[in-house]
Amino acid sequence: MFKASLPRHARLGNVVCRQLSTFSCVRPLRLQSLQSSGQQLSASRTPLRSVCLRSIATRLYSSEAAAARQQDANPDAKAGSQLITKFADLSQLGVHPALVSAITDGMRYEDMTDVQSLTINPALRGTDLVAQAKTGTGKTLAFLVPTLQRLLAEIPELADRRSSRRASSDDVKAIIMSPTRELAEQIGVEAKKLVRNTGIVVQTAVGGTRKRESLMKMQREGCHILVATPGRLEDLLSDEYSGVAAPNLKAFVLDEADRMLDVGFSDAIRNILDLLPPVSKVDRQTLLYSATIPRNVVHLAKSLVKTNNFEFVQTISADDAPTHERVPQYIVPCKGYENWFPAIMEIAEKAREAAENDPSVAPFKAMVFFSNTAVVEFAYSTFSNTKLGGFSGVPIWDIHSKLNQPQRTRHADAFRRSKTGILFSSDVTARGMDFPGVTHVIQVGLPPDRDQYIHRVGRTGRAGASGEGWLLLAEPEIAEARARLPGLPIKPNRSLVTPAVDLATGQIPEETARYFNDVEKGYSKTRSGEFAQAYHSLLGQKFGRKLDVADAVELLNRWSEYGLKREQVPAITPQSASKRGLARIPGVRIGHDTEQSYGRDDRFGGRGGSGGRGGFGDRGGSDSRGGNRGGNRGGNRGGNRGGNRRGNSFEDKFASRESNDRQSFSRSSF
Numbered sequence: 001m002f003k004a005s006l007p008r009h010a011r012l013g014n015v016v017c018r019q020l021s022t023f024s025c026v027r028p029l030r031l032q033s034l035q036s037s038g039q040q041l042s043a044s045r046t047p048l049r050s051v052c053l054r055s056i057a058t059r060l061y062s063s064e065a066a067a068a069r070q071q072d073a074n075p076d077a078k079a080g081s082q083l084i085t086k087f088a089d090l091s092q093l094g095v096h097p098a099l100v101s102a103i104t105d106g107m108r109y110e111d112m113t114d115v116q117s118l119t120i121n122p123a124l125r126g127t128d129l130v131a132q133a134k135t136g137t138g139k140t141l142a143f144l145v146p147t148l149q150r151l152l153a154e155i156p157e158l159a160d161r162r163s164s165r166r167a168s169s170d171d172v173k174a175i176i177m178s179p180t181r182e183l184a185e186q187i188g189v190e191a192k193k194l195v196r197n198t199g200i201v202v203q204t205a206v207g208g209t210r211k212r213e214s215l216m217k218m219q220r221e222g223c224h225i226l227v228a229t230p231g232r233l234e235d236l237l238s239d240e241y242s243g244v245a246a247p248n249l250k251a252f253v254l255d256e257a258d259r260m261l262d263v264g265f266s267d268a269i270r271n272i273l274d275l276l277p278p279v280s281k282v283d284r285q286t287l288l289y290s291a292t293i294p295r296n297v298v299h300l301a302k303s304l305v306k307t308n309n310f311e312f313v314q315t316i317s318a319d320d321a322p323t324h325e326r327v328p329q330y331i332v333p334c335k336g337y338e339n340w341f342p343a344i345m346e347i348a349e350k351a352r353e354a355a356e357n358d359p360s361v362a363p364f365k366a367m368v369f370f371s372n373t374a375v376v377e378f379a380y381s382t383f384s385n386t387k388l389g390g391f392s393g394v395p396i397w398d399i400h401s402k403l404n405q406p407q408r409t410r411h412a413d414a415f416r417r418s419k420t421g422i423l424f425s426s427d428v429t430a431r432g433m434d435f436p437g438v439t440h441v442i443q444v445g446l447p448p449d450r451d452q453y454i455h456r457v458g459r460t461g462r463a464g465a466s467g468e469g470w471l472l473l474a475e476p477e478i479a480e481a482r483a484r485l486p487g488l489p490i491k492p493n494r495s496l497v498t499p500a501v502d503l504a505t506g507q508i509p510e511e512t513a514r515y516f517n518d519v520e521k522g523y524s525k526t527r528s529g530e531f532a533q534a535y536h537s538l539l540g541q542k543f544g545r546k547l548d549v550a551d552a553v554e555l556l557n558r559w560s561e562y563g564l565k566r567e568q569v570p571a572i573t574p575q576s577a578s579k580r581g582l583a584r585i586p587g588v589r590i591g592h593d594t595e596q597s598y599g600r601d602d603r604f605g606g607r608g609g610s611g612g613r614g615g616f617g618d619r620g621g622s623d624s625r626g627g628n629r630g631g632n633r634g635g636n637r638g639g640n641r642g643g644n645r646r647g648n649s650f651e652d653k654f655a656s657r658e659s660n661d662r663q664s665f666s667r668s669s670f
């Protein structure tokens with residue numbers, strides 16, 4: 001059974017720490033432990049490191065505070081107030097009993113996570129907040145509690161359950177924005193649990209679902225709190241016939257702000273801001289959460305919060321290792337792509353056996369990431385026809401952009417609830433999604449960049465639990481991976497037998513035969529054209545200095561010939577080949593496949609789509625995901641860190657963020 005306790009070590013980043021916080025052990029804390037699936041909590045409690053916070057550990061970064069800082073060297077000067085760390089004690093801060101009991105009795109949480117205690121306290125005072133917090137640390141409750149309390153304080157009748165009848169969609173009181181549909185839905189579910197004893201009505205509006213239906217629901221039931229993705233929100237607010245408006249908006253929350261900018265939502269956010277009442281006329285509280293605070297997030301924050309009165313709360317400690325440094329990570333060199341699926345199967349089988357033989361080992365629950373949707377589809381289709389997928393007690397699901405939203409939600413929910421299983425995923429779930437009990441994150445093929453690699457790894461080891469990361473690469477891809485993933489604690493792992501098998505020799509060692517045979521059976525049952533689509537999409541993957549398209553052609557052709565035992569590799573149409581500069585690459589078969597039209601040309605572009613949009617700062621469009629980023633960033637950071645901490649501009653308030661980003665990359669160790 002999987003149990004985890006949330007880390008309680010609440011030391012802040014160096015700078016903040018030095019200036020303000022004082023920590024000491026006053027009394028041991030006990031923390032509610034989490035159980036793997038569903039929302040059920042274990043009745044047992046896990047004692048934790050006795051760490052307590054005595055004084056408030058946030059830094060007031062208003063101009064006022066900055067001035068005070070200069071005058072007063074006493075680090076605790078402004079930090080007199082007591083920090084609440086138990087949900088039950090929120091009543092002392094005036095939080096409505098209905099909310100408190102929904103948490104303590106309904107959700108059965110007793111102690112706050114660090115992020116919660118560090119941000120709920122100041123947010124309840126009503127100031128705007130920019131908070132740097134990792135995923136998996138309980139941010140959702142951290143912003144929901146103050147947001148809901150604000151509504152209850154300003155509109156007391158909302159505490160009465162009957163007031164829900166008077167809710168109306170053209171008077172939304174709070175908006176919560178999240179970068180992905182799944183995350184928005186997850187937040188919606190959590191919010192509904194919190195408001196169950198009140199009259200507050202929560203609605204979720206995300207792209208991909210039938211807009212008319214959700215709109216009618218919203219009009220019928222009304223809406224006080226709208227949880228939405230930026231695109232759909234912009235759509236609703238700008239459509240004067242939607243009946244959705246927020247003329248009296250009291251609270252505005254941005255979750256995962258860095259991700260929102262990464263995926264190219266900066267225009268949408270800008271437009272949304274224009275559609276909201278100006279803060280000068282209708283006062284609202286803004287809470288912005290972000291795992292990293294790069295320059296574009298600082299710029300975004302500047303356009304959102306009250307620049308002369310906000311707090312920057314850093315909840316990431318310099319020595320509280322981020323997930324990607326804590327979780328053991330392995331790179332598995334594979335002879336070729338044809339070894340990928342057998343290797344996944346071997347990892348699954350070994351982990352399953354380990355859990356069966358030792359009750360203290362958590363049941364195998366894995367997310368398997370590919371960078372291309374077509375490969376996810378092919379993998380899912382293959383594994384659906386293998387023992388792993390079919391009969392041996394490890395259920396599998398897929399999730400990617402080609403599924404419609406209800407399917408995606410269904411698959412995500414089923415995986416979330418299941419104790420064991422595999423979710424084959426594209427990057428739609430890489431960030432922010434909370435699947436309890438994930439023991440393995442398996443990345444197959446080159447990750448697009450270092451950030452994405454880290455976010456995927458972050459799907460395991462959540463809420464203090466243990467987990468492991470695996471990266472399966474063909475040998476020729478390793479040099480490129482080394483360049484793309486500097487400074488990560490990834491170690492070569494040769495404990496598996498399937499990756500080293502060279503199918504080109506025609507020799508399959510006996511102990512591995514069952515994996516290869518099972519996968520081969522799986523391949524043979526995939527739909528016609530599925531492999532070709534995967535093949536085409538991998539030809540369009542991001543290349544780099546150490547890996548080019550000719551290398552990929554060789555790897556793909558090996559997979560086709562020795563893995564799938566195909567006589568011919570998938571064809572590429574002459575037009576497409578010339579358009580993509582593939583015409584002269586050895587091994588590319590120019591022509592037409594008869595089975596089915598293999599892949600569309602647009603697959604080659606990967607997921608470029610929304611590049612080129614203007615952004616808040618220097619990293620706006622999603623096309624900028626290139627490998628450059630790591631390098632540039634390292635450079636900038638180094639520079640900033642050296643000096644530049646003088647001055648009192650808006651940006652200067654965030655200077656301490658640098659201490660925690662740990663972006664001065666060392667060489668990779670694999």
Ligand code: ADP
Nearest residue numbers: 109111112113135136137138139140141434463
């Ligand atoms: P984040 O948004 O930071 O990624 P979540 O809000 O999704 O994190 O929370 C991560 C997990 O921890 C969720 O399963 C949530 O229900 C659980 N959780 C949140 N707060 C607490 C708490 N105070 N005690 C125990 N579990 C918590």
Ligand code: MG
Nearest residue numbers: 139140255432
């Ligand atoms: Mg979250």
